[in-house]
Amino acid sequence: MKYICTFILLCFIFSCGQSERQKAEQAKTKQSPPLLNNITVETYKNDSTVGGFGYNIMVDGGLMIRQPNIPAVMGNRGFVSEADASKAAALVAYKLKNNIMPPSVTIEELGIGSRIRHPEFGTGVVINVKPRTYIVVFTERGKIEVAKAYQNIEVIDAQPVTDDPVSFAEVERIFTGIIKKYSDIQETVPLHGKWVGGKVVLHPNNPSQKPKEIPMDVFFNKIIMVRDRLRVMEQRINAHDKLTEEDKVNLQQYLTRIYGSLTTFNVLFKDEEDVFVGEKGAKE
Secondary structure, three states: OHHHHHHHHHHHHHHHHHHHHHHHHHHHHHHOOOOOOOEEEEEEEOOOOOOOEEEEEEEOOEEEEEEOOOOOOOOOOOEOOHHHHHHHHHHHHHHHHOOOOOOOOOOOOEOOOOEEEEOOOEEEEEEEEOOOEEEEEEOOOEEEEEEOOOOOOEEEEOOEOOOOOOOHHHHHHHHHHHHHHOOOOOOOOOEOHHHOOOEEEEOOOOOOOOOEEEEHHHHHHHHHHHHHHHHHHHHHHHHOOOOOHHHHHHHHHHHHHHHHHOHHHHHHEOOHHHOOOOHHHHHO
16 A cells, blocks of 8 residues: 555656646747748839838748737838838847847937927937937937937937947947037037136226125136127027028128137137138138
């Protein structure tokens, strides 16, 4: 009787172990579906209702995904160009071939050059992509790092992630320069070392009145604000479509004279490229 009980116990343990192995194999099979290899993509032009371009994903000649609008974008808008639609389709096909789910392009898969709108920072352009964040240059707030998981971002124009060996520093320089050119972002300009920690003192003619002291960094910041506003005004004058060429030249002359009046403050700048240039410098 003792041997019979031992035999039954061993059979029970063996059957339980085998059952657990079978469950594990079944779960593994469910988690690893067969790879899809025969995948093709095609792009097409949308009708006037959606506009732009879309793409189809075909598996074994049959339609699997039809995507007329940009994924992860609010509204119903097609891709701006056929090339953009083709890039997004290629990313989806790659994810399908490698069982990466979900296969669609999500808010966490924006590439460099994507334009977004943030509820606090406004509109901006993605200039760098990190594992959990985007580096974005916003028109009104400058460069800010934004979490990919943030849910309130509206995608204006999505660019898919690519493997092109692009220099992030170069991309940042280009996009930052463009946004600075057409906005009033204040640029960070270094103060000359000998003025750091100094101050501007205004002495009234009447000795009974107290002098006014202004920290040098505060004073210098106001000079930079004036310089940047003048540069924005200059760009907007040159780009204005209602002004004649003669009007633009006349206004440019006034701005040049203003720059010339501010050359006194050039001693405050650390870098020569940041200084004011008046009429004489413009002629050179």
